[in-house]
Amino acid sequence: MTPGARHLYVHLPFCAHRCGYCDFVTAVGRHSQHASYVDALLSELALERGVLASELDTVFLGGGTPTFTEPRALQRLLASLPPSSEVTVEANPETVTQELARMLRAQGVNRISLGVQSFRPHLLETLDRIVQPDTVRRAFFHLRDAGFDNISFDLIYGIPGQAPHDLDADLADALELGPEHMSCYELEAKPGTRFTHAHGEELERQADSMESYFELVVERLTGSGYRWYETANFCRVSERDLRSRHNLAYWLGRDYLGIGVGAVSTIGGRRWRNTPRLAGYLKSLERGTVPEREIESLSTDVLRRERVMLGLRLDEPLVLGDLARVVDGRAVSRLELLGLVQSDTVRQTLTLTRRGRFLGGGVTADLLS
Ligand SMILES: C[S@@+](CC[C@H](N)C(=O)[O-])C[C@H]1O[C@@H](n2cnc3c(N)ncnc32)[C@H](O)[C@@H]1O
Ligand code: SF4
Numbered sequence: 001m002t003p004g005a006r007h008l009y010v011h012l013p014f015c016a017h018r019c020g021y022c023d024f025v026t027a028v029g030r031h032s033q034h035a036s037y038v039d040a041l042l043s044e045l046a047l048e049r050g051v052l053a054s055e056l057d058t059v060f061l062g063g064g065t066p067t068f069t070e071p072r073a074l075q076r077l078l079a080s081l082p083p084s085s086e087v088t089v090e091a092n093p094e095t096v097t098q099e100l101a102r103m104l105r106a107q108g109v110n111r112i113s114l115g116v117q118s119f120r121p122h123l124l125e126t127l128d129r130i131v132q133p134d135t136v137r138r139a140f141f142h143l144r145d146a147g148f149d150n151i152s153f154d155l156i157y158g159i160p161g162q163a164p165h166d167l168d169a170d171l172a173d174a175l176e177l178g179p180e181h182m183s184c185y186e187l188e189a190k191p192g193t194r195f196t197h198a199h200g201e202e203l204e205r206q207a208d209s210m211e212s213y214f215e216l217v218v219e220r221l222t223g224s225g226y227r228w229y230e231t232a233n234f235c236r237v238s239e240r241d242l243r244s245r246h247n248l249a250y251w252l253g254r255d256y257l258g259i260g261v262g263a264v265s266t267i268g269g270r271r272w273r274n275t276p277r278l279a280g281y282l283k284s285l286e287r288g289t290v291p292e293r294e295i296e297s298l299s300t301d302v303l304r305r306e307r308v309m310l311g312l313r314l315d316e317p318l319v320l321g322d323l324a325r326v327v328d329g330r331a332v333s334r335l336e337l338l339g340l341v342q343s344d345t346v347r348q349t350l351t352l353t354r355r356g357r358f359l360g361g362g363v364t365a366d367l368l369s
Helices: 031-051 071-080 098-106 121-126 133-145 164-177 194-222 245-251 278-286 300-311 321-326 329-337 354-359 361-367
Strands: 007-012 056-063 084-091 111-117 151-157 181-186 226-230 233-236 257-259 264-267 270-274 293-297 341-344 349-352
Touching (some): 007 245, 031 071, 031 257, 031 278, 056 245, 071 098, 084 245, 098 133, 133 164, 151 194, 164 194, 181 194, 194 226, 226 245, 245 300, 300 361, 329 341
Parallel strands (some): 007 056, 084 111, 111 151, 151 181
Antiparallel strands (some): 181 233, 226 233, 257 264, 264 270, 270 293
């Protein structure tokens, strides 16, 4: 394998409006800056080209709303990125027209992550989404018509006002369309935000139901032919491996370069985060210098712990090797007796059982010495 990172993340921060629950680095509107932002991305890429391998495995355009970016600027960006076998673009349903879907396909995009969140109108409204369920369906069919055969849905559960039957109906609506992949996230509401203030009590009530929602999601999707391959991620069981290769790279602790405002990179034991300030980001790259960054040196111990925490989110056994140094052997025996982990001493692997996966982070925290 050639040296260098084989995974590239590109952050496109622009959105039509800001959803109350969102904590990502975003900027509303700013049409006049889209083209110069793409220039900045390409300058940053040129400055960092040396840390990338000559051939990439995955490219992921995330946001923000990448598909809200002015189409000519987005097309120019896609045409200028290095080729890669998996190219994913995050899309908001209301932005997906026939022309946009065709343009993405023509520019080599072969995977779409569609921000569905819910199919229930009252829940979409609570989330400040500007779509109706039919917009989601229309977007999905435009993508299919343009030739996309690898589409992922993002769904959220634990939304204020959601009842178990709403979640059940959301899963049924998603399953009816049959995307290749689904990511199902529990709603995270940051304390002190407008959203938390508006829905405080209801969020507390939802928090009590999260475990049963999670179980419902896993049961419905695994019962409908999806593989629960990562805590929050499911892919259709098929001859093709439909797991997200880009996200797998994060979970397996591979190096990746992130470009754009607020983007994170982890390469060779160093992690850096670009400034989240758009003006500062643009200014540095106009001058031809790298943007302001927070840089962190990751010790071997920290990297190993991350590998265990992320690796145990997957359904495949985690090969311990050197990682055994950060795992508490007594905790393994104890959790094994409780039926939460399974260890294979011959192969030197560790896997969470189904029950262990439901408990997730708590079990992993216990395992780390
Ligand atoms: C980076 S966001 C942006 C995607 C796109 N702009 C959209 O809104 O659909 C990617 C996904 O993260 C999830 N997400 C964002 N904020 C979240 C939150 N507070 N709690 C749980 N999931 C969240 C949503 O499912 C969303 O589709
Ligand atoms: S559209 Fe997506 S990225 Fe933009 S504010 Fe809403 S959730 Fe956040």
